[in-house]
Amino acid sequence: MRLIVPSPAKVNLALWIKGKRPDGYHELITVMHTINLCDTLFFQPSDRFELSIEGSESLPLNRSNLIVKAAQLFKEVTGIKPEVKVKLEKVIPIGAGLGGGSSNAAATLKGLNVIYGNPLSESELVQVASQLGSDVPFFIRGGLAVAYGRGEKLKHYSPASFKLLLVYPGFPCPTKEVYENLPPIERDITIEEAERRIISPLVAGRLREVEEAMENDLEKSKAECVSKVNEVKEVVRACGLKPMMSGSGSSVFALITDQNYDLTPLKSRQWWYKLLNAI
Ligand code: C5P
DSSP states (O other): OOEEEEEEEEEEEEEEEEEEOTTSOEEEEEEEEEEEEEEEEEEEEOSSOEEEEESOSSSOOSTTSHHHHHHHHHHHHHOOOOOEEEEEEOOSOTTSSSOHHHHHHHHHHHHHHHHTTOOSOHHHHHHHHTTTOTTTTHHHHOSEEEEEETTTEEEEEOOOOOEEEEEEOSOOOOHHHHHHTOOOOOOOOOHHHHIIIIIHHHHTTOHHHHHHHOEEGGGGOOOHHHHHHHHHHHHHHHTTSOOEEOTTSSOEEEEEOSSOOOOHHHHTSOOEEEEEEBO
8 A cells, every 4th residue: 555644844832841850851831833844754565664765864764763663663552564665755854843753753653554454543643652752642633732741742723824934044953952951940831821822812813912922941941052043033033023943943933923024134044944834
């Protein structure tokens, strides 16, 4: 069976840190939405599991690749040996806080599940995904969600409609380093508060309100790459937009709430940027 599975990126409209956990992870509440910047996974029958990648030289093809890890975990959980050739067409920048690797892992689980006759329910897929990384469960369904716990617990909403500017400055931010260099943060925030500040105005199309409420506590990290992200934010601000670091960076996005912006300051830089839509 041949199958094509899209693997979209996400942005974090908000990310609030509640505190550090005994296991070293951070307890958080984040609002995520998938966007129309997509990798694609092509599955075709084979006599063993094989992976090839187009569009990126730097990604490993071995066990450290999240696609390979997802296929191994699928085999462990279902007892089914995945005999497929997977080709990944990479578009999403790596180390950009856009969840590309996590999305690829989720797309692998979903693709294998379809090919082998749906041995896992959606909630089982989510549970399996949580073993691959904090952001992986979100991508099983994608769209709009509040993620909590270490990011693996989810409350989904109907996807919203908005435009955004996305800038990738060409350098990566290692997630672990960004978290390790956070000052102590202990926010008293709830899912209901996230709904009030972000979800409700977003679903109602009150984008100005969303823009004002957008916050990312990871911007407070003392990691070196985050200080470089600040320069990117300043250029986006000079365009007349409110810049936000997505997740642990390095990409920066801004909501497009009206036509009152001018990308001239951005055009003189060598950075990758695109106008995109929420999906
Ligand atoms: O879960 P994942 O493997 O994607 O996390 C990568 C790293 O990010 C972790 O090793 C941890 O240092 C940090 N992290 C964290 N708190 C979270 C999620 C990730 O400290 N909620």
